Amino acid sequence: MSNDSTTTGKTTRKPGKRAVTVTDIARAAGVSRATVSLVLRGSPLVGANTRARVEAELRRQRYVYNRTAANLRRRTSSSIALVINDLSNPFFAEFASGVDGALGGKGYVTLLGSTGESPERQQAVLATLMEHTPSGFILSPAEGSDAAQLKQVLGAHANVLLFNRELPGADDWDFLALDNQQGAYQATRHLIERGHRDIAFFGGHDQSSSCHQRRAGYRQALDEAGIAPRAQWLVESAPNRVDAAARAGDLFAGAGHPSAAVCYNDSVALGLMLGLAARGIHPGRDFAVTGFDDISEAALATPSLTTLAVDPRERGRQAALLLLQRLDAPDAPALRTVAPVRLCVRDSSAAHAD
Amino acid sequence: MSNDSTTTGKTTRKPGKRAVTVTDIARAAGVSRATVSLVLRGSPLVGANTRARVEAELRRQRYVYNRTAANLRRRTSSSIALVINDLSNPFFAEFASGVDGALGGKGYVTLLGSTGESPERQQAVLATLMEHTPSGFILSPAEGSDAAQLKQVLGAHANVLLFNRELPGADDWDFLALDNQQGAYQATRHLIERGHRDIAFFGGHDQSSSCHQRRAGYRQALDEAGIAPRAQWLVESAPNRVDAAARAGDLFAGAGHPSAAVCYNDSVALGLMLGLAARGIHPGRDFAVTGFDDISEAALATPSLTTLAVDPRERGRQAALLLLQRLDAPDAPALRTVAPVRLCVRDSSAAHAD
């Protein structure tokens, strides 16, 4: 909360070159500062004549509006904090791009914070951002975030939109989720329609909410088709390519092999395909695979990966609009929005059951 | 410059719930606001006793420092604007992540702006950001940016670090470049060492500065090896996969075929590989290919792509530090920094000349 001078950057404006202010304009135009302010804010109270004189002076002196000063006086804010767990992940980068585009269009500026999946860094980043008095927060929480700690730093009353990750104890904040269950359901249905009945769910950590939901969608599709799930075909892995490749063998450990796998996400699916290839199994021909996310590699992989597109840029736009809506109605009940996902059928799921 | 109320978001703080201020703390602790301020700023002038009392009160009331107010009074700023031409490009997303990480560590907050490669949007975004009085700008200019226009909106005196793209007329601003020429030189040398002499330069638009520089590196390596460049083996394309794939045939239009190609970037290289495969030519076996950037697909592609890694996250860190350096020495001459790139040899360049 206090200003620790060892870690706080501060830059003094170049001395002698003070910015032009309303006072300068007022003096030069022969009016009061109040009148200049009214002109700036487009008030109809100012006479056309006076207005023209002031506007000419604003241009002449290249006046730049100091919105931070105005915000202070008006007790308003024109910024939104966007806090992202991993900006180097293209999914979140696209999301951020969508958020910023939408906010910019509404006159808000985006304060960026990246947490690198560290709850500690996240606390620090949020504390810093708070000092800049944003109107609200769009937060894709770092893994292992604690709702109580977040509320401690943000204040219980803050305008917060959570994205992507379920956060127990934070259900008084708005939440924008992907339809994980429906997505996995679609993928599983798709495989069933191709004749598969021995279908694994591969990858992810079950304690993560998204994995949990995707597994639920998978189970639902099996249920509907009257297929009994097999516990040994629920394989966990870290949500990345390397670990997924290493665990491909787990699918073939017991008696009876699956002929298809619904994967937790694209990275896992790509890893599984590598692992399959290493065992002489051709994904897309001998074995059907689906992913989740539609990362850019998905369409390029060999075979190209059937997956679920989540349109992260559009999600960003949506998140921005939801938060702005919240700002207009701070006391409305918390909103839970589930964004649809879209099945993209490609070659990796072309294998038929034999 | 003026506050156009139709496009400007403004959020009033929830009425009744005004934030705790130094005045509240001062009153409760029985000291003056000045003393509270001194405590906040860690001044040694305050007695241990008084300090403890004030600090207790700060905690009790959950005081949040209002840095924007402090910045106004001190005539300082603790924000840096980061303006990116295309945030959905993983290269720039990684860059942004590096910038934000480094700035955060130095107590600055990042104001994000994305321009979507539109010079018009760029002007608007910069104008908005200016109103928030950032200490400086890190700008990856949109294609077709005009230095004079940028100076108009930023003011000639602004602290600006340009990244990635040469901008004629802006050489009084700092510039962080990639070593395009050296990179292409390395790639070309690598192919020559594998026995190739018939090497094309494929893709990109020659008018872009990066393409120009990469071609220069390519030419330099040919020169040194005593190989005469052939005009028909300089093939232009849009810097993306689709157009590159479509133009693959151009390499084989004339008499005599190249056995290798140095590509403008990875997307182009991946496109070329697709185009080659479509003609029955196996990249990596029948034909050697190199890219530039080391995007995440590069290592995954079949064959994996030999390319030049530019480490965008580290470039971001570097850009942040360079800008902070500039803030400390506003009158130092403009700095031109060229960041090294690193050759990553993979399978796509394994083909030997026959």
Added chain:
DNA sequence: CTGAAAGCGCTTACAG
């Protein structure tokens, strides 16, 4: 239609 005055939340000489 325009101006004088007060004030947003903070900091900084200046007294004491």
Added chain:
DNA sequence: CTGAAAGCGCTTACAG
């Protein structure tokens, strides 16, 4: 070591 006063650049009732 602490406090009273002025002021950063803006806006907003309130007079006139």
